[in-house]
């Protein structure tokens with residue numbers, strides 16, 4: 001069956017968006033998602049995202065498959081794209097959202113609230129970071145302890161790491177120069193390290209100034225992407241926990257900058273950045 005889709009990206013982290021509002025199960029299997037994400041044999045994307053019907057306390061549900069077919073709990077750049085996609089579906093139906101407009105989105109990481117801004121950016125209330133080892137999950141510390149600046153040996157080199165969950169798991173290492181990190185060689189070894197039972201997203205962070213971080217990421221299930229929204233949020237939190245930056249900072253990713261703010265008032269992390277539609281189409285079969 002041919003399926004309509006739209007291709008979006010947030011700072012070059014790209015997704016195939018599917019209008020799945022008519023049924024609660026995704027119209028594609030993980031295997032079909034793997035095929036569509038292939039950059040030579042498919043549409044090409046870092047993941048496939050579905051807008052689904054939801055329960056009473058939310059407007060819609062989101063599910064996502066990574067390009068390897070695995071299902072993460074959350075996706076920061078993806079939820080900005082999803083908010084834009086919903087806005088355009090509602091506009092097509094003759095009910096354009098009055099800006100700024102907030103959507104309550106149910107995810108496997110709980111309720112997340114993206115807000116469409118008048119300038120085209122999207123600000124997302126990403127909720128509270130989770131810091132206990134058991135919540136990440138990682139065996140690097142006791143289940144009820146935080147993992148801040150702990151040694152982790154990867155490929156005979158010992159790194160100092162901090163772990164943060166934004167619903168999905170992140171391991172953050174601070175480095176002097178992000179450009180010098182051999183990402184393709186060490187990324188997979190972090191991802192599949194025995195101390196991370198659900199695998200891990202890994203961010204390498206260079207603190208340029210207390211309000212400016214540079215980041216490179218190796219994503220669980222997707223590899224070296226141009227941007228990772230949950231990763232930028234987790235990295236800002238990790239930098240604050242290590243006394244390396246302010247609670248509000250710009251995080252520069254290979255695909256461009258995100259503004260991240262860990263509110264002292266409500267402990268929620270707020271992320272602001274762009275999301276753009278690239279094209280729409282339909283699958284061949």
Ligand code: ZDP
Pocket residue numbers: 013066071072073074075076077078168169201219220221222225227228229230231
């Ligand atoms: O946790 C994971 O398996 C990630 N690959 C999910 C995708 C995260 C994303 N890049 C983001 O922006 O948060 C979409």
